[in-house]
Amino acid sequence: xxxxxxxxxxxxxxxxxxxxxxxxxxxxxxxxxxxxxxxxxxxxxxxxxxxxxxxxxxxxxxxxxxxxxxxxxxxxxxxxxxxxxxxxxxxxxxxxxxxxxxxxxxxxxxxxxx
Amino acid sequence: xxxxxxxxxxxxxxxxxxxxxxxxxxxxxxxxxxxxxxxxxxxxxxxxxxxxxxxxxxxxxxxxxxxxxxxxxxxxxxxxxxxxxxxxxxxxxxxxxxxxxxxxxxxxxx
Numbered sequence: 001x002x003x004x005x006x007x008x009x010x011x012x013x014x015x016x017x018x019x020x021x022x023x024x025x026x027x028x029x030x031x032x033x034x035x036x037x038x039x040x041x042x043x044x045x046x047x048x049x050x051x052x053x054x055x056x057x058x059x060x061x062x063x064x065x066x067x068x069x070x071x072x073x074x075x076x077x078x079x080x081x082x083x084x085x086x087x088x089x090x091x092x093x094x095x096x097x098x099x100x101x102x103x104x105x106x107x108x109x110x111x112x113x114x
Numbered sequence: 115x116x117x118x119x120x121x122x123x124x125x126x127x128x129x130x131x132x133x134x135x136x137x138x139x140x141x142x143x144x145x146x147x148x149x150x151x152x153x154x155x156x157x158x159x160x161x162x163x164x165x166x167x168x169x170x171x172x173x174x175x176x177x178x179x180x181x182x183x184x185x186x187x188x189x190x191x192x193x194x195x196x197x198x199x200x201x202x203x204x205x206x207x208x209x210x211x212x213x214x215x216x217x218x219x220x221x222x223x224x
Contacts, residue, residue, distance in 0.1 A: 034212050043204050043215035088157065095210045099170045101147055101159025102213065
């Protein structure tokens, strides 16, 4: 069993829809959770950074963490074609990455249809 | 504020050769980490440097090494290249709340 599981997609939704992206994990030591967006031929871009369980909102993006279920989500409201990218979840036990660095999911390829 | 700069962007090397990749972190960031990204394995942690010292290392063979200079710039070196080393190598700098990644160096080993 991999430490972080993420559906690779592709996930295709119409413009304006609410998008839900998810990851599950097995390591209960993870406390710091991140979502990155990666466009083709670019490095990952940090979208959301959260600590422990709860919700965090930033513009059209909402991150949710449920540590009891070992499940994290990213919601994108009013999705735009420019949101089409690969979305990676990442997590760590320490704020600075720690001994094992960040552990990433393999990413979900999202396509927003105009 | 300049982002994380990685050079070169693309490299083609032959099996058995060695390669050195360079990374300049965001000004003021002292932590630099390296990751390897492949379609099969995704992003995997290579190592982290802080104030010129390797602080953490991932599960990669000794052919992968790195260093950090006093100005926080970092280099990673891969010796005796194998076909399986073909990947996007990403450098990231951090202040402790998430990482900012560079655009990466795409290495192709032929």
